[in-house]
Amino acid sequence: MAEAARHYAFHVRINDRNFLEVSHNGHISIEDLRIALQDHTTGMQIQHDFRRLGRHDELKILGYMTNYIPNYPTPIEFHISEVTHVTDIKGFRGIMESRGFKAQGNDNEKFSWWSLKIDEGCIEAAEKRYLEKEFPSRSQEQKERQEPFLKKFTTSPAFNTDKSRYGNLQFTFPLNELMETYKEQMCGGQDPVLREYKTVFYKQEIMYVVLVHSPKDNERFENFPKIEKSSFVYFEENQIVWKAQAIGNKIKFELIMNREDRTAKVEPVHNRFYVWDQVSLALHFDDALQFPKETLQKSNTSCNVDEINLTKGKQNLPLL
DSSP states (O other): OHHHHTTOOOEEEEOTTSOEEEEEESOOOHHHHHHHHHSHHHHHHHHHHHHHTTOOOOOHHHHHHTSOOOOOOOSEEEEEOEEEEEEOHHHHHHHHHHTEEEOBSSGGGOEEEEEEOOOHHHHHHHHHHHHHHHOTTOOHHHHHHOOOOGGGTOOSGGGOTTEESSOSEEEEEEHHHHHHHHHHHHSTTSOOEEEEEEEEEOSSEEEEEEEEEOGGGTTTTTTSOBGGGOSSEEEETTEEEEEESOOOSEEEEEEEEETTTTEEEEEEEEEEEOOEEEEEEEEEOSSEEEOOHHHHHHHEEEOEEOSSOOSTTOOOSOOO
16 A cells, blocks of 8 residues: 555645645655555655644545445546536626736646536436447347436536536537637647646545646646546547546435346445545646637536535626
């Protein structure tokens, strides 16, 4: 266990929202992360960094990671073609006034952040993909008898497109439109470079950050591996392919695989809390990624604010 932990260096900081944030450069699996954090030296070092920053928090994510959980579907491969940027009323006004999205942060950490939009169709297709992998020789009759089950497990905030922790105003774009705009405005017509940037974790959430940058910044970010080497997320035919490892932060069911009958079913269990993972895109640039006003208006919708609200109450205002 200690030997595995020596391969990973963790960095602790207080982010812009005043939350403790621990990260590892590159992408690391949930299982490898669990092993690393269970190493006594690694855990003590992270706790020391917490105290150095004036915080006395516990390493709560380890408790979630070591919880007993029933059998559940993992990994699940999602193919996503839309991304969203969620903000509050102040951010909305800034976007509309500047006709685009400004990067936030400083130096190498100056990004515009985007999340994956996973709709019902994505979940249905992922379930079909999972079953085809588990039972490659199903008959038509077996396929027809199979009842939907994946929605019972996709309970994490990554799948709740009606709620957000970051505001109630969201901009949704096709991935190819966002990337083409970035290519023309920030890369001089060259293809953007995509890299495994970081694995970031909080109390329960694990975020795989994909860095998108201009080829002119290759030297600046050369220490981060190209995204094609990631085991968890890659790009294919104008889609993001995400192999999700933990799709539910609250597990209420157990997955039962009938190998003989080539079907899957679920049975209810006592609630089990677990970690959940997601993918975020971090687009690096200095100025603003601009769109026509009509495009911004068309792409903007409202959503509800999650019980965990990170906007400090700024979101509860009407659309302009």
